[in-house]
Amino acid sequence: SDGGVVTGILGVASDLTEEMQLRSRLRQAEKLSALGELVSGVAHELNNPLTVIRGYAQLLSGREDAVAASRELQAITEHAERAARIVQELLTFARERPPAREAVDLNAVLQSVLDLREREMAASGIRVVRQLAPGLPKLQGDPYQLQQVFLNILTNAEQALAEGTGEGLIEVSTTLAADGYVVAAIRDNGPGIPATVADRIFDPFFTTKADRQGTGLGLSICYGIVNAHGGRIWADSTVGQGATFFVALPATAVEAPSPVEPAPAPEATPAPVGRYILILEDEVEIARLVARYLERLGYRTSVAHEAQAALQMIADESPDLVLTDLKMPGMNGREFYAALCGTRPELAQRVIFVTGDTVSPDTQSFLSQTGRPHLAKPFSLEEVRAAVAAALE
Ligand SMILES: Nc1ncnc2c1ncn2[C@@H]1O[C@H](COP(=O)(O)OP(=O)(O)OP(=O)(O)O)[C@@H](O)[C@H]1O
Ligand SMILES: [Mg+2]
Known part of the structure; x- marks a missing residue:
């Protein structure tokens, strides 16, 4: 079964490469904190000129004598917005504020993210399979930040599928691992991650989507958030067959999984949001x-x-x-x-x-x-x- 595959990979990963993973996590944490300091200063400096560039481009595009330049103004506006988006992502990334800590239902977070992307994925011909284990224990965390993690991973999967031919499939599953972690797996059947880039995908600014305006921040933000939750994030991939991203988060010990809790209905809107x-x-x-x-x-x-x-x-x-x-x-x-x-x-x-x-x-x-x-x-x-x-x- 799919649940079996997930548990198997988790076991193999922690048995064989624990030390390597630890070392790479430390390296990653150092990189992120050094970068965070640099970035927050730079991002603040960039915000004002960006607001001005965008503001003037918009002012000009409203003027009758600027009709001839409207395409150029549109381009300026778009690029200023893109730069502003990067600055804002950088600020999110650089923030050292500890995340909120509340009881979070991992399945509900995944449902809300899937609900959000459902229509667009269907429009791109992607089939989505949900296999969310019922009765998972809750975890302590920040539901918004966790949503961002899964949105980034899901967006990457969608983008990977846009590259490939054939029927796109994304499978989202959750399990309770033997070590008490709740584990989410997001699997796609896209082109997969080439071995040459596999150990860099979590690096800030690493992207293979330069042509598509990728910032390369998506997965490093995921890494930062998951790490702050005491969790682990990793990927497994077979080139040509797709990629699977795993997020393991420590469950709250007090709440034992309840066998009577029914499986979440696909149309159920989760609690923390939806207002x-x-x-x-x-x-x-x-x-x-x-x-x-x-x-x-x-x-x-x-x-x-x-x-x-x-x-x-x-x-x-x-x-x-x-x-x-x-x-x-x-x-x-x-x-x-x-x-x-x-x-x-x-x-x-x-x-x-x-x-x-x-x-x-x-x-x-x-x-x-x-x-x-x-x-x-x-x-x-x-x-x-x-x-x-x-x-x-
Ligand atoms: N599901 C996937 N299949 C194949 N490659 C992937 C997948 N997810 C991530 N990658 C690889 O990891 C790289 C880094 O991903 P990350 O989300 O950090 O940045 P990005 O997607 O390139 O840019 P952004 O998130 O700003 O759009 C990607 O450029 C891609 O090469
Ligand atoms: Mg991305």
């Missing part, structure tokens, strides 16, 4: 970025570009949380907040403000009067995640 967030932001690209990121974390989102439209959407759809810009044409963020206090006071208690680079004393006093949290541009995606999670508590 509905309205983003009110006149800047389309920022709104889109925030929406994309929140969706990646498993939230449902809607975007409104002006306050009146947002109020209408709130009346119709009743979101759990609203993220709103302060400076907007027409009704601004303050007026929007005042309106919300009148019509939906309980939702006004679940507003997060977004502020520009410079916050005037006036704005500062408004923010402290409301007692609501705010995100300052250019915010990191991690900051969005943390603010949203805290506000929804």
Whole structure:
């Protein structure tokens, strides 16, 4: 069975190459921490010029006399955004904040990630098989970070399958290993990992996708997160037959696996996420970025570009949380907040403000009067995640 294969590989890996693995893990940890220090400084320095480049490109593309240059402006905007994305990933990566620790159901995390990617994978003709062991013990961890781990691995598998011919298959399975670790395996039937690159795939910036704008950070971020959870991540591959990525995480000892717990239904939406967030932001690209990121974390989102439209959407759809810009044409963020206090006071208690680079004393006093949290541009995606999670508590 597939469960048997997984356990077998785990056994072989730890028996034969334990010392090698330990050495390579230490080397990896050193590299990551040195890089983390360097990177956080550089990333902060890059954020401001990027915001300016992107801002001006967008300002120009709105001008009538810039129609002839619209393609070039589009390219500038796209590349600035890509650079901003790299900077933000680097900041996530460099952050030394210890991850949240809560009881996490590994199957639920995998379900939420699969639900997120399901439609696109189906559209690419990829068949997904889920073999999630029922009654797994919970683990202590940060569900959002773990989602990111599996999203990165799954995205890599999807990309690997895009290379190959034949029917794409991704198999996601979980097992409880004999050593008390819960183990997730993500197997694809793509081209596999050539031996020449196998020991570098977890290195920061190692990528074979330079032509496709790969940053080479995906797996090193996975490594960092799994390591911080006291777990292990490794890959096994036969060239031409595909690759399997394993993530083993220590289970919480107190909770014994319960045989009566039913297997999770495929359509079950897992608990930690799935809430509905309205983003009110006149800047389309920022709104889109925030929406994309929140969706990646498993939230449902809607975007409104002006306050009146947002109020209408709130009346119709009743979101759990609203993220709103302060400076907007027409009704601004303050007026929007005042309106919300009148019509939906309980939702006004679940507003997060977004502020520009410079916050005037006036704005500062408004923010402290409301007692609501705010995100300052250019915010990191991690900051969005943390603010949203805290506000929804
Ligand atoms: N499922 C897989 N099959 C084959 N090769 C893989 C697979 N997953 C990862 N790799 C290899 O590992 C390399 C590093 O992966 P990683 O996720 O760190 O970066 P990337 O995918 O290249 O870039 P990014 O994650 O920024 O898009 C990839 O470029 C690819 O060569
Ligand atoms: Mg990747």
